[in-house]
Each structure stands twice: as C-alpha cells, then as structure tokens.
Amino acid sequence: MFRFLLGRLAVLIPTFIGVSIIAFSFIRMLPGDPVALLSGERVMSPERHAEISHALGFDRPIVIQYFDYLWGVVQGDFGMSIVTKKPVIDQFFELFPATLELSLCAIIFAIVLGIPAGVIAAIKRGSFVDQTIMGTALVGFSMPIFWWGLLLIMLVSGILQWTPVSGRISLMYFFPPVTGFMLIDSLLSGQAGAFKSAGGHLILPPIVVGTIPLAGIARQTRRRCLKCFWETMCARRVPRASRPSVSSASMRSEMR
C-alpha cells in the first residue's frame, strides 16, 4: 500500500510540471493580446498598452515568464488576479472549503448508492433489474451536469419547491466563517434553524455533482463483482482460509 502511494506520488510531480507547461503555453500561444482584452471596445493608446504590459510583465520573453510563474507557484505565490487585484491563492482558499464540502457529500452520495446498485446488478445479472440499473447508469454517465443541474432545479426547486434554488444557506442567517464548511459553521453559530437551512442547500448539488461518479461506480462495481464471482468459483480448490472473500477482493479492485 505504501509503495503504491509512493509510486502514485512520483508520477504526480512530472504530471504537474507537464500540466503547468501545457496550460501556460496554451494560454500564451493562442492568438489574442491579454492587455488589449482588458480595454475591450475602448481603444487603448500604444503608450498605455506598453505601460500596462510592462506592469504585468508581458514584455519579457515567454520562457522567463514561465519560470517566473513556476518559481512563484513553488513558493505558494500564484500571482494577483487581474480582475480583483487580490492574491489568487487567498481567493482560492476562501472558496476551496465549499468545493471540498460539496465533493465529500457528492462522493458519499455516489458510494452509498453506487456500490449497492452495482452489487445488485451483478447478482441479478442479465435480469430486468440489472438492465434497468445499467441503463440508468449509462444515461447518468452521459449526462451533461450543467444541464442536469438546471433540470433538477426547475423540477425540485421550481415546480415542487422542495429545496432552495441556489446558495449555501438562507440569506436570513449570517455568521462568520470558522471552518469554511457550512454544515459545521451553521452548527457552531448556534442560530436556530441554520443547520437545517445549510443541509437543505446541500441536497441537490451533491446529487448533481455525484451523478456521473455514481454511474461510474455502479458500472465498475458490477464488472468487478462479476469478475470475482467467476474467480471465486475457479478458486474452489484453494484452501478456504486463503481464499479471498467476494467483497474484499472487489473492494481492492475498486481502489485501483
């Protein structure tokens, strides 16, 4: 397990460097002048253009710009946002807990529903139940989630009015962020109803974000289960003690 993690990490670093080079060069090699874009339809004088280019460092060779960027990133300096003029990293961490909270809920949703669905489909292989589950999973897997999200908002929030349309908590509640996780902060605030409101806002979004992973997990689980049913049957001769149980083997495969 440790070696496995180490191997993964070793791949991670070159991947990050590669991604940074590709992202950086794509943005800079595409046509279009970022300084000219700042002024839009308003024509900028050449002097002003040069001044702003210089201030933002666009007048230096592109390789220097890349290393400058990389050096900054290594030190945790992702630069200033051109739009808000605030450090990018600060803005990232201000919002990141929300992403994490949503992702965790979405993962829980996907696992809790996906694994049983996959197992049931495997057990009832070829049956109507199996085909329904796998069909639904295929649709879910192919769903563009921005569209799926809008559909669910229209139905559940708009027509049925069961959940709020958007946001993380009702605007009635207002308390300082402590952990950045709305579920925890709403409890800490001690305001009556705040946690319920935060929870209500965390129903539809995890469903939408979790739909594709859910479909993926269900399909994978089914495939792995079928594989290990087969292996288990072949392994009849193996002493019972060293025989992998269905669930643990399937779970380990899941992790790969």
Next chain:
Amino acid sequence: MKKLTTLFAATALATLMAGSAWSKTFVYCSEGSPEGFDPGLYTAGTTFDAAAHTVYNRLLEFKKGTTETEPGLAESWTISDDGLEYTFKLRAGVKFQTTEFFTPTRELNADDVVFSYERQLKADNPWNKYVTGASWEYAAGMGFPEVIKSVEKVDDLTVKFTLTRKEAPFLANIAMPFASILSKEYADKLQAEGKMNQMNQMPLGTGPFAFVAYQQDAVIRYKANPDYWGGKQKIDDLVFAITTDASVRFQKLQAGECHLMPYPNSADVQAMKADPNLKVMEQAGLNVAYLAYNTTQAPFDKPEVRKALNKAINKQAIVDAVFQGAAQPATNPIPPTMWSYNDTLQDDTYDLDAAKKMLEEAGVKDLSMKLWAMPVSRPYMLNARRAAELMQADFAKIGVKVEIVSYEWAEYLDKSKAKDRDGAVILGWTGDNGDPDNFLDTLLGCNAVGGNNRAQWCNQEFDALVKKAKETSDLAERTKLYEEAQIVFKREAPWATLDHSLSVVPMRKNVEGFVQSPLGDFAFDGVDIVE
C-alpha cells in the same frame, strides 16, 4: 483575521437583532462578483452596482431614469467664462457612514474631494498604487489625466477644478461611478494602520447604503445609512445574492428568493411576463450595434453605395432572430433614451429593389465584400455571425457577394482599427456617461480615425458640429448641435445602424420605486417592498 471575525460576530448579532419581523430586506440577485469595492480601480458595471451606487455619492449624480445630471454632493457650481475653471459648492452637513469598522469624526469637506481625485490622477499620491496593478483605467479612458490640470480646495466647502481645455462633457464625466467621493479621514486611518488594502474591501462613503460584509462570490450585505443626506431608505437591509447563471436567477426570482434580477435570458422573458407574481420593465439600453463601412475605400467611399447597402439590411429580422425581440432597430448612432436624440430622422426602409437600383446608378457591378462578424456575444449584439448571415443573404439578393470573416476577439478589435481594412465591420458601443459626445465624437470624430472610428470616416461638417458641441456648456445649444450632427450622419451613412438592445428588468410584483437607468446601472435607493 481575528479582528475581522469579531467584527463579523458583532454584525451578525446586529443583523440578528435587526432581523426581527419589522425589518425590510431587499434581495437583489446580482449577476456576478464585484472586482473590488473601490470604484476608481475598475470598469465593470457589476462592480459599480455593488460599490458606487450603494456606498458612495458623486459631486453630481445622474437624475434617476435619465442621462442628465443633477446636484449630488455638490449643491451648485459655476463655470468661468473661458470654460476652464469649474468651482463646486459642496452640500453642508453631509455625514459619512458610521459602521462597525469606522466612526467618522467630521462631515464631508473639500479634502475628501481632492483626495478622491488626486489618488487617481497623481502618481506621487500614496494611494495611487495602493493595490498592486492599480491602473485607474476609467479615469484614463475618459481623458482625466490630460483634461484635469488641478483640483484645489478653496475653503472647506468649495473645490475648484482647473481644466487644460474646454470640455463640456466634464460635468457628465464626474457623475460617473469611478468619480465617487471617498472619505479622506478613513483613508488616513487605514494608511496610518498600514491597512490600505481595506479601502478596496470595506468601503465607506456618504451613500444611501452602508457596507456590512462580503462573502466572496456569494453575498454582499448592506444596511440603510440612517444618516443619509437624502433621507433614510425605506428598506432596512440590502442584500446582493450573487447568482451568475441567468436561468438560476430566474428560478430564484420565481421562488421569491430575490426581489429583482438583472440580465435575463431573452428566451425567458415571455415566461416572466406571464408570471402573475412578476413584473417586467423594458427600456432601450445605452448602446448601439453598427456595421461600419471603410469609407476611405472604393466603392464604400461613395455615400450612395453605403446607403444602397443600408437599404438592403432587414434590421427587424436581425432583431427577431438574434434578440428574440429584446432589441429595437436603430436609426441614429445614439440610443433614443439619450438627450439630443433626433427623432425627426427616418430610417432607411428595407427595400431590395430600390437598393439594387441605387447600386446600378452608382455604377457598382459585381461587388464582393468582406463582412466582419465579432466572435463574442456582447449586450448590443448577442450573435454577430447570425446577423452577418442574414445580411449576407439579403446582399446576395442585390447582387453583392459577401464573405464573412472573423478573428479572435482581441485580434478582431485590433485588425478592425486599421485604416486600410477591407469590407465592413460589425461592432458596437455601450455608453459610459450618457453624454452624446461619448458616442458621436468617440466613435465618429476625425481624431478617432484609425482607432474607435471603424468607418475611418472624417467628415468636416460632422466633426465641426461635434467639436463645437464639446466646447459649448449651454445644454440647449449643445442639443441643437448634436441633432444637426445626426442629420449629417444619416445623410452620409458611414454606418448601417443595426440595433439598440433592450435592457429588461424582471422583478417581484411587490417591488416599488425601482427606476430603470438608461446607463444600465442598478441602484436601489428609493426602492420599497409593499405587502
């Protein structure tokens, strides 16, 4: 951070106490996050709605629902005979907001005005670079560094601006959001504490609403300023619920999660009008989309040719196809909500036979031309390619072959400026200050050739009228000059004026007192919720 948390806790408590049954909270589903809260630093309307129209005031303000100016923090002003000195008398007794983070000890005076301008104009002002990358883009764009020679305090309530040249639109320019008046006392305190950045995060001004808190990309909270010189607002709390997706904004409005929203999808407008809980306001926006011929190149150097092509454009079809009706065909280069709009002018009627005949009479045969279509969607032109295709089809019917070309946006803007550019360019403009000069001289003046003047059109008669209007401070006289200039424009036809898009504002039925701004601002002073 600790202090900030305490502050949040204190405001939270205050909000909770104020959150009882009788407090009136108005929720605006805004379209995006503000870039910051110092209006001088930015150019986006979203930022101005969040910072300038809530927290701050200007020396002059735009009269609600018009593009005319009226006294704001300046009660009155005089202009010297040579038109170079503007002396403003400030309103007495104007209080700055008292907030959790600052308690003012003095009222507004001339120092605040001098500070607010000098930070944008003087490189040696300590506030000129207080935010990394601060460039005061709007002040530069309106020519303030060249036009304003000095801003001086005469006495506590008198400020004198000296200009380098006659500039009639100056009064409209200082009513613009970037020219908001900040508190020098607050600035001094932040500077002394080494927290200058806070100016851009926790604004403090004289406006109708005081800033309470901002949660990034989520919520901005304000409360009504009880000391506001224009009287306390009818609503107690103002909340901006940032909702970037137009469909989601509509859902929130329907669900009653907000009272008013900007920029609906044009496809949703019919459903909004049909909803018994909603009402919809519509008005021509302060914009124009146009097709600019290159008037220096044959055969487009002949007005007859340009007019013939103009007659072959079915503007109504463009408005229907591109905007689903949420626009109106344009006759003049300025929108109808702007003062001096010449409504006696008639638009070229769509008539393919007449157009064909005019081309023949002008001796033009087998014309083929390039038609430039913007690659991006802008408020004045949602889909330039679709519009270009419609024109292409119509031009084909009068024997003109059209090749549609497009480039990446920054390149498009750059290439279309060239004096020897071929063909006609689709582009548009959203006005800044509601002054006709900002359209007529900026887009069609001789000195904009090779720049904003995409038609490369330098007409001495038109230019003389517009330049004279720029130097005339009498409004009635200026109006006349601009009306005449529009007649010349229509006669010479350097552009085909395509459309003015409508600004559509849906809101809950119980919202009262909201006035649509022709400048496209969303300001909530005077707004009320009736039950």
